[in-house]
Amino acid sequence: MLKRFLSERPLRLPHLKPYVPRPSDPSIFWFNSERDDVISDVVNRICNAHETDRARLEMALNDAAFHEIRRLEKQRDEEARDRLGYWRSMVRRIGKMDDSEQRRVLHTIVTNMARDIAGNFDPRVYRFARLTAPRLIGGVMEPRRLTEGLMAGSPASLDRVLRVQGDLDHLRNLQDRGSLVFVPTHSSNLDSIVLSQALETSGLPPVIYGAGKNLFTNPIISFFMHNLGAYRVDRRIQVGLYKHVLKLYSQVMIERGYHSLFFPGGTRSRSGMIERHLKLGLLGSAVGAFTTNRVRRVDRPVWFVPTTINYALVLEAETLIKDWLTEEGQARYIIEDDEFSRIDRWFTFFRKMVGMRGGCIIRFGEPIDPFGNAVDAEGKSLTPTGRSIDAGGYVEHRGKAVVDAARDAAYTRELGEVLAERYVKETVLMSTQVVAHVLFRDLVRQTPGMDLFTRMRLRGEIGVDAATLCRELGETRDRLFALERQGRVRTSEVVKEDSPEELLERALSFWNGYHDSTAAAREGSQIVIGDPSLLLYYQNRFVPFAEDIASPEQLKAASEIERLGVQR
Amino acid sequence: MTLRIGVVGAGGFGRAIAQASARHGHEVVVWSRKDRELPDPIETSTDIESVRGCELIFLAVPARHAIEAAERLGEVVDGRHLMVHISRGLIGPELKTITKVIAEKTVCRRLGALAGPLVADALAEGRPSGAILGTGFPELTAMVREALGGSKLRVYDTPDVVGVELASATVGFLTVVLAYADEVGVGPSTLAVLATRGMVEVSRIGQTLGAEESTFMGLAGLGDLIAAVAGDERPEIRLGRALAKGATLSSAVGEAGAYIEGIEVAAQMMEHARRLDLETPISSTFVALSQGRISSDDAIQALMERRVGRE
Known part of the structure; x- marks a missing residue:
């Protein structure tokens, strides 16, 4: 009731x-x-x-x-x-x-x-949230400083946990010239909260976004979402008209210049992999908004901001990977009984995050027009060689701007592919992911010919010598840095600065004590794999690059890891 | 309505497209690096600026020149242009398609790939023929039909662009295989098995790259392969026969008298298949054959001894 x-x-x-x-x-x-x-x-x-x-x-x-x-x-x-x-x-x-x-x-x-x-926006709630949210989150992270945080000063805990990267000046420049559509990767139900905070601290505008109706059942979250512009998406409704209304609502809002946010992956990445197959419905609404404005000669362009949300520790990791690994999981779209609904897990999660430097990095990629082109400071679309063009030409047919749903659907499909590629380039690889990858690759090497599901049952059976693991970590990281110099990947500051030994300790410390099961633990001179499914989850961010960072002896295992991205 | 059409590349296909478009009453300009003479009213130019004012552009260069041509086009095209390519190759071990190259090097987005049993001579002379256009843009299909179609050329379409490009690229390689097998004297039954299973093999690879199986079984795949072996005088046939007679790869390529993209495609496909742990018996056997690592008897024996299963 x-x-x-x-x-x-x-x-x-x-x-x-x-x-x-x-x-x-x-x-x-x-x-x-x-x-x-x-x-x-x-x-x-x-x-x-x-x-x-x-x-x-x-x-x-x-x-x-x-x-x-x-x-x-x-x-x-x-x-x-x-x-x-x-x-x-x-x-x-x-x-x-x-x-x-x-x-x-x-x-x-x-x-x-x-x-x-349709949502609602109350400036009073916005101001209240803007003032207190960071301090409350900071307080959850460090209860001893809650009073101090609420009274004054900057929420140091939050600053330590949340890092924002990207060309923020460019985005701030564009915010008054058209509609910005933030399209982030999606790992956790915390994403919209964390992203709102990142926008706020970066001097970027508040956005409207669609939130699953299931999130509105929590009274506090419901209150904030209702009053901060979120529109409600009831994923249980399969009616064609409903989807039409939803997309059109998004389109009309973008046409009118409201900055927006939606997760093109549609739902949290169950596997932990970087999303590749994007849902095109809401993306199409933004492309449609661009076209409609052009046809009506309204000079209000639309730009997409590919954004990645990178966590060293994911609140709901265990439920998500379990879901991916089970057949049942394929059909479960809305999970209502995961870690997000358990307040004790929130506390443990935040305290873990604040105890470790650089737990979450939001990276805003370069903005692009609806056709995948870079844009300059004024929002003009650019060719690969930097020539400025009029993006309006894309919706012209024989010299006249026209609405053409089939054409825009094709543009949207292509935009989806461009965003998927951008996600790979803009993903920041975190400490836990690097360690999980090296450990998981060792697991694959030690179990040749075994299928994924049998490997998932190898709890506490596979160990790796800690010194060997640190050497492999160092070598893998060097190859990763070589890829980073080519502009193909990005790594976090912690991954860059820590020694391999520190990286390993950091990852073990992140995992243990938060997740119910132990991903890996030290036993004497060995690092023993406790829960391979958790390692799988964290290492899955490496699926697109596994071969590129493997030594010749590790190549076979790395190829098998890359194939995880093709099999399902 | 008269269209202004640009053709980049003045090889056999480039000239045929220009002639077919001009015959339908359109204004045509052909760009090439060297001065060319083409029958009136077709204009020719060595200045890439000449295609800036065109609504529809055909890119008619071999795959190995596609990157350079796309870079040149990148200097003049914008969002208003519609572009179709007719290259049969792929780029690099990741099997990058030509539409992908065009999208990277230019801002042109309304793209398509024209393929199938399209023969340059038939197109130039207006003999009945058919083709398949892979594009997600119905307006591009309409424009290509307007430019080339009429009563003599049936242009079918599919949104499976990557399928058309991969099928088209792999037909060249399968043609070499079939010509080789025919020359060494295998019978019609073996040829049919090679053709059918070869197409299944390449379609399996194609599906990992997002292509649809049905595209390989349509005009872009089997349709094109039938035209090739029915004798439309493709250089791949000459290459396969020369290899079967014992020529080395380089001398066989010389004998074929043209650059053959099929050999490169086979090697690229094998590398891709290795990464994905896919079986590619026909491609692997053929690459070993063309490199002189095994004899034709060994090749046939190796293929025949493989475990046979449900189709």
């Missing part, structure tokens, strides 16, 4: 005196005054698209009723009791409705969907 109430009814602060945004405020401060207009724009565009085609309209209504009845019958909850009757009655009447009644029903359905999706 409470869950549903929280996820469906936004908790808002009373408005005693309406806030009038100042010109210097970020675009999102205008959102509440535009919210109804945005919703009606979305609804009108969808209704107009179905205006003249009765068959399409009838198909959309039938599809909505079919999927909703199926979902609600499975759910058997309060929502089902409320809504099932409506859909069952509607599906019986669709064929008998005349055109105007069908259009009216469509309007009602789409309006309800758009209202459910």
